[in-house]
Amino acid sequence: MRESRTIFTHLDWFTVGIYLILVFLGWINIYAAAFNEVHPSITDMSQEYGKQLFWILSSIGLFVIILFLDGRLYEKLAIPIYIAALLLLAGVLVFGTTISGARSWYTFGGFSLQPSEFMKFATALAVAKILSAKEGAISKKERWLTALIIALPILLILPQPDLGSALVYFAFLLPLYREGMPAWILTALLVISILFILSLLFPLSTMILGILGLLGIAIFLLRKQKRAWIWLVLAAVSSILVVLSVDYAFNELLEDRHRNRINILLGKAQDPKGIGYNTNQSMIAIGSGGLAGKGFMKGTQTKFNFVPEQTTDFIFCTVGEEWGFVGSATVLILFTVLFFRLIYLSERQRSSFSRIYGYSVTSILFLHVCVNVAMTIGLAPVIGIPLPFFSYGGSSLWGFTILLFIFLRLDAYRMQIL
DSSP, rough: OHHHHHHHHHHHHHHHHHHHHHHHHHHHHHHHOBBBBBOHHHHHTTHHHHHHHHHHEEEEEEHHHHHHHHHHHHHTTTTHHHHHHHHHHHHHHOEEEETTTTEEEEEEEEEEHHHHHHHHHHHHHHHHHHHTTSSSSSOOOHHHHHHHHHHHHHHHHHTTHHHHHGGGGGGGGGHHHHHHHHHHHHHHHHHHHHHHHHHHSSSSHHHHHHHHHHHHHHHHHHSSSHHHHHHHHOOOHHHHHHHHHHHIIIIISHHHHHHHHHHHHTTTTOOOOTTTTHHHHHHHHHHHHTTTOOOOOOOOHTTTTTSSTTTTTTTHHHHHHHHHHHHHHHHHHHHHHHHHHHHHHHHHOOHHHHHHHHHHHHHHHHHHHHHHHHTTTSSSSSOOOOTTTSSSSSSHHHHHHHHHHHHHHHHHHGGGGO
């Protein structure tokens, strides 16, 4: 009994409150997006909003269970949890059901389960376990093992295919950087991304001039470094290889739908009635909301189903249309407050395991929010990433709830760590 009182005394109720507000706002927006006049009750289990209520109540049950478990258990079972989640993820390629073109789901009667959503918190636990195995600088062995832990889920998710879920694992760059990953790795990834985009936009000759310009900047920055010429040669060769490999990567590794969406995003193609339909309609819905929105249940784009997947990937356009700029900004402010709160909680941890896991939670949620919102307003290609706590679906809500509340349990346990 004393242990239970301690948990609830030290539990960060501020974060719990933000979670409950976001979940509630998500639920009523799902109701607005999927409203059926034949089934008006918000608790009707035959409709998405009724099913979401079940997922919400079960999520509350989940986080209560998580809070009552021993805080030390998550660190001890981090690797077994990761292995179990990995096996579930591998099994979906054989036993899974194809939905929306991806074999990413297990189906049980009228319900579906997406193991990639649970792989996120399992990977976060495993990364935290490996990087916190010993105090001090992270060894090369630990770095390579961490890279393998992050890479395995990606390799199992890409064949489904589910590019969006695979990209989420780049979120682990933030906790890795926080724990001492060299800044040049982040810089190299940023440069590669910029070169990739520029190579799609401009001819090869222009890109070579661009590389020479980058080398000029590198020479200026490294002029006082020993053996700077070695790094310059490596940078030049790597840049040229990236540029020359863009065509192959873009045309052979990406699917048609992803290529088309990237071309539309970069302005190289226009297809408002085809592959660009979802984004175009989403931007119309958000733009039509104006400052204060059209009002709850009064969104015409929402009511007449102009935007496909409006309860899942495009739930944010319902917020924009019915609640306007004010409502959209409020939701984004709530998420921003959550991110800063999680960073604060991460920094006050007494164990490196809890700190690393906290940063992993923050970065995963941050990437999801940024990419999902960017998709709905045409700043990113549509890759099927849900908005945390908002989008319809039991797997995503359960996955995000477990991800967050394991950290809150670890934070409540910190007072027992010497």
